[in-house]
Amino acid sequence: xxxxxxxxxxxxxxxxxxxxxxxxxxxxxxxxxxxxxxxxxxxxxxxxxxxxxxxxxxxxxxxxxxxxxxxxxxxxxxxxxxxxxxxxxxxxxxxxxxxxxxxxxxxxxxxxxxxxxxxxxxxxxxxxxxxxxxxxxxxxxxxxxxx
Numbered sequence: 383x384x385x386x387x388x389x390x391x392x393x394x395x396x397x398x399x400x401x402x403x404x405x406x407x408x409x410x411x412x413x414x415x416x417x418x419x420x421x422x423x424x425x426x427x428x429x430x431x432x433x434x435x436x437x438x439x440x441x442x443x444x445x446x447x448x449x450x451x452x453x454x455x456x457x458x459x460x461x462x463x464x465x466x467x468x469x470x471x472x473x474x475x476x477x478x479x480x481x482x483x484x485x486x487x488x489x490x491x492x493x494x495x496x497x498x499x500x501x502x503x504x505x506x507x508x509x510x511x512x513x514x515x516x517x518x519x520x521x522x523x524x525x526x527x528x529x
Contacts, residue, residue, distance in 0.1 A: 383497060386406065386497065388493075393488050394486060394488055394490055398476045401472055402499075409430065410468055410474075413466065414429060414467065417429060417464075418483070420458075424483075424502070425502045429498040433498060476501065490504055491504050
């Protein structure tokens with residue numbers, strides 16, 4: 383499984399295209415799935431198609447077939463995602479509905495998130511990062527309590 387690590391400052395061009403970091407272009411050369419994140423943070427997730435299928439299968443596994451929750455999750459996972467490919471220059475076009483929903487502007491940050499990348503507006507990422515670091519500190523502090 384490909385691991386995505388690092389934080390990269392990038393820009394979107396006038397057509398909402400992101401130049402994917404060069405180290406990840408080969409990994410994403412078979413196509414990508416752009417998706418809204420499950421935690422509803424203001425970013426666009428960039429997945430390898432196989433990894434997105436595995437993620438959604440795990441998330442939906444065990445939800446009863448007749449459950450209204452299943453229908454809502456399927457609408458979210460498949461209605462709020464889009465398959466696309468990198469162009470010859472290693473760029474991916476971000477749909478305008480995703481760009482506007484997440485507040486993406488020209489200045490963006492690409493963040494590694496293990497099995498996918500996240501695309502954040504740079505200002506929103508800089509606002510979110512302190513809470514992220516504080517949250518990690520809280521989780522690790524609680525690890526001793528449960529041991």
